[in-house]
Amino acid sequence: MSYFKETAANIVGNKKLRAPQLQAYLRIQEFFSTPENKEALVVLPTGTGKTGLISIAPFGVSEGRVLIITPGLVTKQSIQKAQEILEDNFWVNFDIIFDPMDLPSLSEYSSSISMEHLETSNIIYSNIHRLTGDNPNALINRVDPDFFDLIIVDEAHHAPANSWKTTLEYFNKAKVLHLTGTPFRGDNQEVPGVKIHETYLSEVMRDKYVKWLRKESVNATELYFSMPDAPGRKFTKDEILAFKEKEWIEKSVALSKDCSLEVIKHSAEKLAELRTSSPNVPHKILAVGCSISHANDLLDWYREEGLIGVIVHSQMSKEDISLSFSVIDNNDCDVVISVNMLMEGYDHHYLSILALFRPYRSLNAFAQVVGRILRAIPDDLTTAFEVDNNGLVIYHKETGLDEMWQSFQRETDRARHQRTREYAISDREYVERDSTLSDVFSGESFISGNESYLDDIDFNEIFKNKRAEIQRLVDEKLESIKGSSSINEEDLELIKSTLIKNETSKAAREIDPNLIEKRPDLARKKLRELLTKNAQDSVADLLSDLRLDEKSAELAPSFMGVLPYLKATDPNDGVLVRYINSKLQKRFGSVNQRDNKGLSQSIDAIPEIIEELRKMIQ
Known part of the structure; x- marks a missing residue:
């Protein structure tokens, strides 16, 4: 097992991460879980959290070292700032990893870096200019083709340039993840890789x-x-x-x-x-x-x-x-x-x-x-x-x-078109919600959209409380030490640092197994949330394209023969979301019975249903 497979990372249920980051991460995991899949493309608009996605993408995916390639100095410095422990560390600040001692070993590639340092690094990042060429210190002239398991290409619209091609051809056994804010190159040709996720600007x-x-x-x-x-x-x-x-x-x-x-x-x-x-x-x-x-x-x-x-x-x-x-x-x-x-x-x-x-x-x-x-x-x-x-x-x-x-x-x-907020729900729909809307039914009570067995697990809150608890414990021990002996401030700082390190490692041993155990459940909950959000976003976009108001009722009469229990006054957005849910239910079964793969396939099917609706309405 590699570092990225073994380390307990709080990603899927992490409330500090944005929906586009989480959806892209789940797509990346799913795509590379099939060994034949080698090259993927993710499109995220600028400002959405691409650097954060780069930081979480290797976890659960990479079987070995990771190479992050940037097009130039400024982009490289952005990656460096997010990942270096002495900088504004993304993994710590966003509750990805609880114990800083568990952070990946990170190195910037340079001609002076030792082979030992390269071999012990989990992540190596560099701008493209240091990787290729006739210089014996270029990276491809120093390591074997199988040195990396995953290569992440940032700002991938630069990728088809010769130096990029040379690098990717040399490391041809590695998985390759291209990330960009636009799926087209400067010459308007498509960026390489199978496009597994694109977040549209309207959504963000x-x-x-x-x-x-x-x-x-x-x-x-x-x-x-x-x-x-x-x-x-x-x-x-x-x-x-x-x-x-x-x-x-x-x-x-x-x-x-x-x-x-x-x-x-x-x-x-x-x-x-x-x-x-x-x-x-x-x-x-x-x-x-x-x-x-x-x-x-x-x-x-x-x-x-x-x-x-x-x-x-x-x-x-x-x-x-x-x-x-x-x-x-x-x-x-x-x-x-x-x-x-x-x-x-x-x-x-x-x-x-x-x-x-x-x-x-x-x-x-x-x-x-x-x-x-x-x-x-x-x-x-x-x-x-x-x-x-x-x-x-x-x-x-x-x-x-x-x-x-x-x-x-x-x-x-x-x-400008907001997601669906309100629906007119009939009594019959309420009774049949288990098969179409996936709500939890218990006798006469009904809790919309919740999975109660996961509600008490909030790893962001756990991280926060544990860190506060560690700070209290350390402060108490320091007060005790100061009261019982004469010690200078410099030595106190060293003791404080050691105490925090030890208490954090102890807490991580409690948190990490629970985090690993709950990964499938957290993924399921997040996929259901993303399914709902994608359907609502897609409907809002379609209504915008067709110049139809969300809350007017032009569409309901046309769908009354298709959707049961529909009223002529039902709003446009509610009608279309119900149509999507009904189509998905017929294809994949009741949403509360779908496994994670079925939920992912449901998300994939939404664009096709939207195009079907576009033809029906136009």
């Missing part, structure tokens, strides 16, 4: 895991173009289109000072409004330019509006990039100006306005840059979610970005 907006999104385009009432071979003459847009491509117009607008100033002025006004509404939150603009020279101009033009800017681009030295990020993190600027550096993995919540000064042809690139303003500001730092977590995208209309925005518009429209 609905749950307020990320900022809401809206856009405002700037459009001049009169727009004129000049031509070098026609000095002094002004051309309208229609005149130019007679002999120039649309792309020429879009590039000209993007590089025009006048058009850029319009976007700058509008974004500056919106920032001022936002800061007036929420003066204690250091909101910022993220401005994306075409080139380094363009970025320098943007810096000057924003300065003329009274705003302090900082530039970040891929040609800067590590020291200068670090300095720029320090200025951003310390909230010493108003505008972050980026060129060819999407800051993947950089976690700054206060980028709230995106000002675009360049056209895009790749939906992947557009999605990546919009993702930079998605990270939600924590509730305890906001005036109100609706004010502070309402991201705004601004661009000039003639840069041609409306087409790119349409995919986001669909998701924002869907997010």
Whole structure:
């Protein structure tokens, strides 16, 4: 057995983890439980918890060492911050592992790392540039092809580049998990791997895991173009289109000072409004330019509006990039100006306005840059979610970005449709709920949606109480030691550290066996919750797409011959959820009789039923 199979990790029933993380984790476990399955893809929007998923994914899956590959320095530092024990450790802070002594052995790959250190590590992480090449110290030149059992590729839309391919081909016996915020590469080809899970942006907006999104385009009432071979003459847009491509117009607008100033002025006004509404939150603009020279101009033009800017681009030295990020993190600027550096993995919540000064042809690139303003500001730092977590995208209309925005518009429209909250339930449905709704029936009493035999098991609460108990015990022992002998503060700290370590290990011996024993039950409960949530989310999205209100009753008459005991006044969302439940019940049996595999298959079947409903309703 490997470390990741043996270690008691509190994942499936963990209340600190988000639903997309848990659903993706269960999919990963299920997929790799079949030996023939070797390469998987998971799509999670930026700000949803991808780094956390990377941290939990190996548990119960990997039979050996894990390699985490990142595309660059910033993403690697994000992983490092989450996993290093001296940093903001995810496994401890999110109650994944109770005893810090049980944390995985973690190493960053470098040319100087010893072979012994590599062999004793559970996880090795590195950016892609250190893994391949002719250098004898490149990782693939130092270890055997079977050195890793699981490879996790972060920001997997970079994966098809030659260096990534070389690495994955060398470690061809390993399981490979690709993670990305968008399932398309820069050339619009699909990212490799079987897509086993995708969380849609509308879902995480609905749950307020990320900022809401809206856009405002700037459009001049009169727009004129000049031509070098026609000095002094002004051309309208229609005149130019007679002999120039649309792309020429879009590039000209993007590089025009006048058009850029319009976007700058509008974004500056919106920032001022936002800061007036929420003066204690250091909101910022993220401005994306075409080139380094363009970025320098943007810096000057924003300065003329009274705003302090900082530039970040891929040609800067590590020291200068670090300095720029320090200025951003310390909230010493108003505008972050980026060129060819999407800051993947950089976690700054206060980028709230995106000002675009360049056209895009790749939906992947557009999605990546919009993702930079998605990270939600924590509730305890906001005036109100609706004010502070309402991201705004601004661009000039003639840069041609409306087409790119349409995919986001669909998701924002869907997010406005809330999940089903209320149902009209007939007496007959109540009687038959065991076979269709899976509620627990005992005589005349009825508890909706609960599994009482698991209600008393809350490992987050157990972790919290045990840690408080350990702190009390240690404090009492320290007081006793201080009262009985003369000892300096430095020695007391050493004793305190040893006592905490010993008491934590003792508590872990009590908690861990119980955690391991309850894994299947916790997984079952979570799968049932996810089944309900997926059905409700899918119905909300479908009603949004069809422009139907959740609580109106247009659909009920059409389904009265299909669903028993339906009333003509039953709301649309309730009707569709009942239809899904009925279809699943016929295919997989009563939900309270389904095993974990059946529950997982039920979740998989929902998209097919939704498409069936779409055809029925349209």
